[in-house]
Amino acid sequence: MAEGLFRKMMASTSAFGVASAGVSAAKGQRPSEHAIRVLAEEEGVDISCQRSQPVTKKLVDEASWIFAMTRDHKQALELLFPSAQGKVLLLREWDAPGRDIPDPVGRGIENYTRCKNTIKSSLEKILTVIENSSSMLNTRTESSESIP
Numbered sequence: 001m002a003e004g005l006f007r008k009m010m011a012s013t014s015a016f017g018v019a020s021a022g023v024s025a026a027k028g029q030r031p032s033e034h035a036i037r038v039l040a041e042e043e044g045v046d047i048s049c050q051r052s053q054p055v056t057k058k059l060v061d062e063a064s065w066i067f068a069m070t071r072d073h074k075q076a077l078e079l080l081f082p083s084a085q086g087k088v089l090l091l092r093e094w095d096a097p098g099r100d101i102p103d104p105v106g107r108g109i110e111n112y113t114r115c116k117n118t119i120k121s122s123l124e125k126i127l128t129v130i131e132n133s134s135s136m137l138n139t140r141t142e143s144s145e146s147i148p
Contacts (some may be wrong), residue, residue, distance in 0.1 A: 001035050001065070001112075002091065002101075002119045004047035009127050010087040016064075021055035024077045028052065030107065033107065034112040042116065060084045067126065072102040092118070094125035 003020035010016055029052040030036075041046040053059075059079040060066065066088045068074035077084045094101045101118055104111040 001031070001039055001047065001116050002069070002123065004039050004045040005043065005116070005120055006123050006127075008043065008045050009012070010114070019059060019063075021053045021078075023055055023073050025052040025054050032112075034104070034109045035116075038109065038112045038116050042113065043120075055081070057081060057083070060102055063087060065089065065126075067093075069103070071098070072100075081137070091122045093122075094129060095122050096099060105145060106123050 003018055006018045010018055011023055014051060029048050031052075034046050036046075039047050055077065060077070061083055063084075064087065066077060066084055068077060068088055070091055071090065072086050074090055077088050090098070091101055101122070102111075104115040
């Protein structure tokens with residue numbers, strides 16, 4: 001759900017890529033029917049073609065930011081991939097620091113809606129942080145180019 005929502009939010013910019021991978025994900029699994037339905041009906045986002053993938057060293061090394069759903073995922077990423085140190089943050093870092101995103105798998109559709117709302121709120125805050133970081137970087141680059 002997070003990948004689909006973030007892709008929609010990032011649609012206006014091509015400056016960043018979005019990918020999703022799981023610490024214990026099997027390759028090629030479809031999203032749950034509840035996840036597909038909640039995003040389609042409530043957000044107009046189609047994730048039916050998304051497929052799961054396990055996190056790899058290549059994905060970690062290519063990422064500027066890595067957002068983990070839970071503290072356990074964050075810890076596992078940092079343990080399995082030392083290059084992830086310093087770029088793994090919890091998805092809720094800016095709206096509820098230290099709090100996990102509850103996994104709705106195996107629960108009713110209302111849990112998927114709550115999870116989607118939590119993810120969306122967190123992603124909105126992350127997008128603001130990323131945009132501000134990009135603006136600061138662009139400003140520093142423009143300033144340094146104008147210095148004789």
